[in-house]
Structure formats: structure tokens, C-alpha cells
Amino acid sequence: MNRYQIALLILISCTLSETNAQSKAKILTEAAPEAAGFSPARLARLDANMQDWVQQKWVNGTVVLIARHGKIVFYKARGYNDPDTKAPLDKTGIFRVASQTKALTTVAVMMLWEEGKFSLDDPVSRFIPTFANQNVLATFNLKDTTYTTVPAKRAVTIRDLLTHTSGLGYPGIGTPSEMAIYAKSHMTGGVGVEVNGQTLAEAMTRLGSLPLFFQPGQQWKYGLNMDVLGYLIEKWSGLSLEDYFRKRICEPLGMKDTYFNVPPEKAHRLVNFFLGDSTGRIQKQNSVFGGALKMNYPLQKHGYFSGGGGLSTTLYDYAIFLQMLLNGGQYNGVRLLARNTVRLMTMNQIGDLSPNVGDHAADNKFGFGFLVISENGSRFTPSQAGTYSWGGVFSTSYWVDPKEDMLVLIYRQMWGPYVATTDKVFKPLVYQAIND
Structure with missing residues (x-):
């Protein structure tokens, strides 16, 4: 091989390296559908369905964002x-x-893990002493809410919190025993409610003294895990969760509309919330849960920051956040996480356990903060294995399909019998439009 051939190989190698680096750090830009392998005619089917959902009075409205290869189509x-x-x-x-909110909490936790603040297998009691020597619920008497316990076989770890395998429950949406025990101790879901002015530190410290609902690591159960992690973020960083999100995640990424407390000058942009019924009646609601949760809570200045559910944001802001993950932890020249950290977050972290959420739950897995579609579970959906997702109780959801290099968000602010109907047809409408 002569020197000219060697020089040519070096040039090609450098060009390929630069191209690979650029492909892994895409910045969201709006583009024609064809530029990202979509058919405009097939995307029009999605648009027509969204309009039809409104005309059928299934929903008051829907917002959708689809991006592939960094291009918003x-x-x-x-x-x-x-x-x-x-x-x-x-x-x-x-x-x-x-x-x-849980995805931002997970990213914040893993950022601090990368800084050496803790080990994933550290016991939570190392940082919150009330989590030491925990007990697990054995029997519960619904009539008088008395119960018995047995000792936990091992300590709850940070990994348990990230995977919802800790044994913690959820106030308001858990079993009768969970709701009764948590209500007696004034535990809340953390969204829009501050009981007697309690702080996050007080609530999470009190939580450690309450019984677990199964032995750590032996089940998957949705619980207050991310709220505990939100408090730990505050302890590890020295910042409130609100300040950590703003200073370390939102501002560096250019997320300009993501808040625990929506500022007064943006209050007019907070979307209304609705309830629908089977007759097609759709009514605006100022509160839910029998009046317990006022839906203007993002506008009411508060200092209890729920890592499990407190944020309000826009589709575009959240799309930036998801693109950062799809890029392997970086966006627009800012790296929040190493790519192997993102790999850990978005792979099976619960072994043979199954997350008991969604359709075909037994066939999928859970990472750190995300539901992950397994190879077996992919047979039920057009999403490829490795797709990770989650959503919010007010009818917002997202997924990221790394094999398609695609992120998708669908936002509503409504409860009603037909919201699930639109969900079931939405995903096929997205994937059928891919045309490459």
C-alpha cells in the first residue's frame, strides 16, 4: 500500500467518525416527512383520525409530535x-x-450516580435512616386498619427504587391496605397537595418508618419510589428538585417550558382539563378526585416537589429530553449522561419479574424508570424490541423506538371512556406511515 492509499484511508476513516458522531447527536429540526422516511399521504391518515376523534366527541383535542432521525415530521x-x-x-x-416526571427524576439520579454520589446497590437507609430495619406487611384488617408485619429479608436499595421493586406502595391508586396505611400517616401522591405544610423531606422520612407491601426485589409494583429518589437528589446535590431540574437538565438542554411551578406570565398556556362520558358530553373540570386535586395546581406556588409526578411541560420540551436519550445522553453539544448509562436505563433490569402495567404486561420488562418492550412483547405491537416508554395519568404518553431512531408523543388533558380507544389506533397510525 503506497502513501497515497494510506492517506485516502485515513481521510475516509476521519469522515466516517465525524459522520457517526453527528448521527448520534441529532438536534430536532422540522422537516418534510420524506426526509425522515415517512409518507405524507400516510401521515395524513393520522391527521384525519385526530380530527375524527374530535368530531366523534371521543376527546376534546389531541397534540402529537413525531420525530425520526432528529427530524420532526x-x-x-x-x-x-x-x-x-x-x-x-x-x-x-x-x-x-x-x-x-419520573423520566427526568431517573436521569437526574443517574447523573449523580455518574458523579460518584452513591452506588446503585447502596441501601436507602444510608441516606434516609428511617429506611433501616424495615418490616413487610403480613396481615391487614380493613375494619380497623390494624396490621401485622414480618422483618424485611434485606434492605431496600437505590436499584429497587429505580425499578419499582422496593415494596413501596402508592397513595390513592394502590390496594386498600396501601391507601389506608398511607392515609393514616398523611402520605400523598405528591401532586397538587401539601398536607399541613409538610415538606418532601418530612414525608419521605416518615415513609421509611411505614411497612413495605412485599419483600424487596421479589415483585414489581408501581409505588412512591421516584418521590423517594426526588428527595435523595436533593440530599446528594444540595439543590431542591426544582432547582436541580432547572439548572442541570432543562436550561442546559434548552427546555424553556418545563416547570413544577408554571410562572404567572405563562399561566394562560396551561391547557384545560376535561371529563368525557359515553354520550359524547365533554366538560371542563376544575378539580378531580372528588375535589381533592385542583387542576390549577401548576399555577399555585408550592415547594413540595414530587419526583414521581409534579411537572408540567410542552411536547416540544419533552421531545428535546427524549432526543437527548435517543442520542445516547447528549443534545446540542451538552452531554448529561454517558451512552452506557442510557443503555442501563433502557434495558431489562428486573430479570424474570414482569411489570403489571399495560396490555400484555407479562411479556415486557422494566428498566430504570421506563417500560421496555421485550423481544417476546414486540409481537403484540409495531414497536420494535427495545422501545421504552411511559406516560402520565392525565392522558399524556410517549415512546422512544431506538431501532427506528424515532420518538413519539401524544398529549391530551382528559379522562373518558374513549381515550383508550384512540390510544389503540394511534400507534399503528404512526408506524404505517414509515415508508423507507
Whole structure:
């Protein structure tokens, strides 16, 4: 091989390395569907369905964002923010995303893990002493809420919290024993409610003294794990969870509309919340859960920051966050996580256990903060194995399909019998539009 051939090989290698680096650090830009392998005609099917959902009075409105290869090929709102006045739903509106907060909490935890603040297998009691010597519920008497316990076989770890295998329950949506025991101790889901002015530190410290609902590591159960991690983020970083998200995640990434406390100047962008019924009646709601949760909570200044459910944000902001993960932990020149950390977060972390959520739950897995579609589970969906996802109780959801290099978000602010109907047809409408 002569020197000219060697020089040519070096040039080609450098070019390929630069191309690979650029491909792994995509910045979201709006583009024609064809530029990302989508058919405009087939995307029009999705658009028509979104409009039909409104006409059928299944939902008041829907906003969808689809990005592939870093190119936004669909970003539209259909429907109304107020069906009575016909005020349109704005695609830049601020939505209550509830449990979508958990993904930011997970990223924050893993950022601090990369800084050496803790080990994944550290016991939580190392940082919150009340989690030492825990007990597990054995029997429960619903009539008088008395119970018996047995000692936990091992300590709850940080890994248990990240995978929802700790034994913690969830106030308001758990079993009768969970709800009764937590209610007696004034535990909340952490969203829009501050009981007697309690702080996150007080609540999570008190939680450690309450019984677990199964032996650590032996089941998967949705619980207050991310709220505990939110408090640990505050302890590890010296910042409030609100400040950590803002200073370490949102501002570096350019997420300009993500808040625990939506500022007054953006209050008009908070999307209305609705309840629908089977007759097609859709009504705006100022509160839910029998009035216990006021839906203007993002506008009410508060200092209890739920790592499990407190954020409000826009589709575009959250798409930036997801693109950062899809890029392997970096976005627009800012690296939050190493790519192997993202790999850990988005792979099976629960072994032979099954997450008891969603359709075909037994066939999928859970990572750190995300539901992960397994090879076996992929037979039920057009999403490929390795797709990770989650959502929020107010009818927002997202998924990231790494093999398709694609992220998808669908946001509503509504409860009703037909929301699930739209969910079931939405995913096929997205995937059928891929045309490459």
C-alpha cells in the first residue's frame, strides 16, 4: 500500500467518525416527512383520525409530535382547548404530565450516580435512616386498619427504587391496605397537595418508618419510589428538585417550558382539563378526585416537589429530553449522561419479574424508570424490541423506538371512556406511515 492509499484511508476513516458522531447527536429540526422516511399521504391518515376523534366527541383535542432521525415530521394539534367557545388546542400549550416526571427524576439520579454520589446497590437507609430495619406487611384488617408485619429479608436499595421493586406502595391508586396505611400517616401522591405544610423531606422520612407491601426485589409494583429518589437528589446535590431540574437538565438542554411551578406570565398556556362520558358530553373540570386535586395546581406556588409526578411541560420540551436519550445522553453539544448509562436505563433490569402495567404486561420488562418492550412483547405491537416508554395519568404518553431512531408523543388533558380507544389506533397510525 503506497502513501497515497494510506492517506485516502485515513481521510475516509476521519469522515466516517465525524459522520457517526453527528448521527448520534441529532438536534430536532422540522422537516418534510420524506426526509425522515415517512409518507405524507400516510401521515395524513393520522391527521384525519385526530380530527375524527374530535368530531366523534371521543376527546376534546389531541397534540402529537413525531420525530425520526432528529427530524420532526409531524407536530400538530387538533381539537379544542374549550369546546364550548371553540378555542383551539395549541400545540405549544403546557400540559400536566404527571408520571412523565419520573423520566427526568431517573436521569437526574443517574447523573449523580455518574458523579460518584452513591452506588446503585447502596441501601436507602444510608441516606434516609428511617429506611433501616424495615418490616413487610403480613396481615391487614380493613375494619380497623390494624396490621401485622414480618422483618424485611434485606434492605431496600437505590436499584429497587429505580425499578419499582422496593415494596413501596402508592397513595390513592394502590390496594386498600396501601391507601389506608398511607392515609393514616398523611402520605400523598405528591401532586397538587401539601398536607399541613409538610415538606418532601418530612414525608419521605416518615415513609421509611411505614411497612413495605412485599419483600424487596421479589415483585414489581408501581409505588412512591421516584418521590423517594426526588428527595435523595436533593440530599446528594444540595439543590431542591426544582432547582436541580432547572439548572442541570432543562436550561442546559434548552427546555424553556418545563416547570413544577408554571410562572404567572405563562399561566394562560396551561391547557384545560376535561371529563368525557359515553354520550359524547365533554366538560371542563376544575378539580378531580372528588375535589381533592385542583387542576390549577401548576399555577399555585408550592415547594413540595414530587419526583414521581409534579411537572408540567410542552411536547416540544419533552421531545428535546427524549432526543437527548435517543442520542445516547447528549443534545446540542451538552452531554448529561454517558451512552452506557442510557443503555442501563433502557434495558431489562428486573430479570424474570414482569411489570403489571399495560396490555400484555407479562411479556415486557422494566428498566430504570421506563417500560421496555421485550423481544417476546414486540409481537403484540409495531414497536420494535427495545422501545421504552411511559406516560402520565392525565392522558399524556410517549415512546422512544431506538431501532427506528424515532420518538413519539401524544398529549391530551382528559379522562373518558374513549381515550383508550384512540390510544389503540394511534400507534399503528404512526408506524404505517414509515415508508423507507
